Amino acid sequence: MTFLAALGRALLTLLSQIGRATIFAFETLSHMVRPPFYVKEFGHAVLTIGYFSLPVVGLTAVFTGGALALQIYSGGARFSAEAVVPQIVAIGMVRELGPVLVGLMIAARVTSSIAAEIATMKVTEQIDALVTLSTHPAKYLTVPRVLAALIVVPALVGIGDIIGILGGFVVGTEQLGFNPGTYLKNTADFLEAADIWSSLAKGAVFGFLAALMGCYFGMNSGRGAQGVGRATKSSVEAAAVLILAANFLLTALFFSA
């Protein structure tokens, strides 16, 4: 009985969290379209979320693309289909692995830092101070970060897709004996515009979710260092799970018809 009660309580907490996060998301969207806009904060967010994430995105993509090429080659050999490496690497990177891995890296790198920064501001009364200085915390802190992620993460995903394909290309041509010209031609011929659009659209959704979760858990942080720690942990968990769930839904939406 106590077990059921505990389970019920956990479920209720989860539902109310989802409800509050949804309200937070709509509030953020409504602040996005109403002035004042803080351009400098937005620029700063573009730099930290986008530019400074390039190394980690690049490394993630190149190794994944390379590993994918090896796997498809050895797996394909079982039914003499080694030749499909370029096509499968391209479709695997662009449709699935590019957006998902970039999304998860953004959750690790950006969500956590946003949550820790905003939670610390909350704990040290900096958020209260913003309010007393006639500055809306949602407009000054949340909107620039979420908007930046919404715009910049698709670009990161695009770059990740390209670097991932290049990783596959290097492994394919250097180690698996593919002809470079044919490899590139096969990749280019096989990919469709819809693949690329879906990749970028996923990037936008994942970026939005990642930044939003960082801001939401930061703004609702508990007191003290423990509160900051908990906010950071929860934000990354929530962002990662939401990204994977959204990926499933988007894949179903784009490709199951």
Add this chain to the structure above:
Amino acid sequence: MIELRDVHKAFGSKQVLRGVDLFVPKGESMVVIGGSGTGKSVLIKCILGLVQPDRGTILVDGQYVTQADRDAFLARFGMLFQGAALFDSLTVWQNVAFRLLRGSLKRPKPEAREVAIEKLRRVGLTPEVADLYPAELSGGMQKRVGLARAIAAEPEIIFFDEPTTGLDPIMSGVINDLIREIVTEMGATAITITHDMSSVRAIADDVAMLHGGKVRWAGPVGQMDESGDPYLDQFVHGRADGPIEAVR
């Protein structure tokens, strides 16, 4: 003019304010004293709407704060937080000039910087600190930067949460004079929270003592010594024994 009527506030099961009544006339300096943890900081956060009271009403110039236009309302206030609450991503002068760099009071950057440096000078800080970050300052210096930020836009109503804690006696004197000056020269209304009885005597027109979630005693600073209230007496003279328990 600020008026609080029967303000209650609890955090969970912990009842902090249990019916606070307080009246601060325009252009006056009110000092709130009271033991640590009695809810002084919570009280001024209630006035600013940073904390929602559970019950009771708060009026500023006869208008309910809950009904006021939030931006116009906050534009009239300045607040020094107990922990200074400086933005650590901004330099000292950008902190001080925060209001002057954006929003309705926006001014050109060089002008805002000039104002910031002038305010820093008034709290006893040299122009060299202007380009440092808050983390590079001592606690007392951070406090004074917070004070400079609170007064930068010359607000009509200013709250100071323990402005002199952590300062040396000379600096405390400078800050006390500054607060007095702001009230008498600029005609601002001020509420100051302090534990420092010499500050109370230097700053206050009126004194209110918070105890047990209520205003235990309120009156002109001149009557503080012969109030005949055992609670106030114990507090003013800092005695360990008396009606106020030492363990809270």
